[in-house]
Amino acid sequence: xxxxxxxxxxxxxxxxxxxxxxxxxxxxxxxxxxxxxxxxxxxxxxxxxxxxxxxxxxxxxxxxxxxxxxxxxxxxxxxxxxxxxxxxxxxxxxxxxxxxxxxxxxxxxxxxxxxxxxxxxxxxxxxxxxxxxxxxxxxxxxxxxxxxxxxxxxxxxxxxxxxxxxxxxxxxxxxxxxxxxxxxxxxxxxxxxxxxxxxxxxxxxxxxxxxxxx
Numbered sequence: 001x002x003x004x005x006x007x008x009x010x011x012x013x014x015x016x017x018x019x020x021x022x023x024x025x026x027x028x029x030x031x032x033x034x035x036x037x038x039x040x041x042x043x044x045x046x047x048x049x050x051x052x053x054x055x056x057x058x059x060x061x062x063x064x065x066x067x068x069x070x071x072x073x074x075x076x077x078x079x080x081x082x083x084x085x086x087x088x089x090x091x092x093x094x095x096x097x098x099x100x101x102x103x104x105x106x107x108x109x110x111x112x113x114x115x116x117x118x119x120x121x122x123x124x125x126x127x128x129x130x131x132x133x134x135x136x137x138x139x140x141x142x143x144x145x146x147x148x149x150x151x152x153x154x155x156x157x158x159x160x161x162x163x164x165x166x167x168x169x170x171x172x173x174x175x176x177x178x179x180x181x182x183x184x185x186x187x188x189x190x191x192x193x194x195x196x197x198x199x200x201x202x203x204x205x206x207x208x209x210x211x212x213x214x
Contacts, residue, residue: 005142007077008086012065016096019061022194023050026187027103035107040169045179047165049187050100052180062094085140089147095154099191101161108164117160121153 027050034042068076069090073083105114128145135141166172 004078004082004139008082008089008143009146011069011076012090012093015061015065015068015090016093016098019057019064019093020096020098020195021053021057021191023053023099023187023191024101024103024106025194026050026190027100028107029190030183030187031103031107035168041175041179042183044165044169044173045175045183046187047100047104048175049180049184050103051097053187053191054097054099057099058094058096061096062091065090065093082139082143085143089143089150092147092150092154095151097154097158101154101157104161104164105157108168110160110164113160114157117153117156121149124149124152 027046030046031043034040034046066087069078069083069087073086074080078086102114105111125146128149129142132141132145162172
């Protein structure tokens with residue numbers, strides 16, 4: 001039971017990593033430059049593009065994860081009876097927006113917010129595990145619970161970062177296309193560079209788990 005749970009989590013982390021471009025680093029770099037110049041429109045453009053970048057990455061990650069699960073789930077060591085529950089957990093990738101929210105909270109020195117959300121997420125997982133274990137719940141229940149917790153944590157991070165952005169810029173509106181075009185190319189190049197480094201490390205760690213299972 002728990003071996004399969006670890007396998008599904010490792011697969012989800014790996015796919016999420018493959019489609020996560022560490023946009024938080026670019027948000028800090030280019031957001032800090034705009035903030036130091038008191039350039040509200042520039043800060044809004046960086047944040048808007050980062051969120052759009054994250055959204056596109058999340059949609060791609062979710063679609064890719066479900067496709068691989070459908071076509072190669074059994075080859076990866078996932079029994080067919082657990083495929084539906086696994087799909088729910090992998091589907092949480094559709095709301096994976098870890099880059100821009102984290103970058104904005106770091107940019108505005110809200111490390112305590114990040115820490116609080118991370119601790120709350122871990123505590124929720126621990127509590128859910130204890131309750132489900134005591135009830136003798138099946139694997140599907142763990143996947144549903146963990147997926148819901150993951151989605152909730154991502155949405156809380158997003159809401160917190162948007163509140164910070166609203167305070168910093170005066171109002172919560174997207175940047176114009178012209179402003180976004182000014183930062184898009186630099187932002188993308190920087191994020192891809194950061195992505196290559198981080199992806200190699202996570203692929204080595206989580207890929208080992210999948211290779212052993214297969």
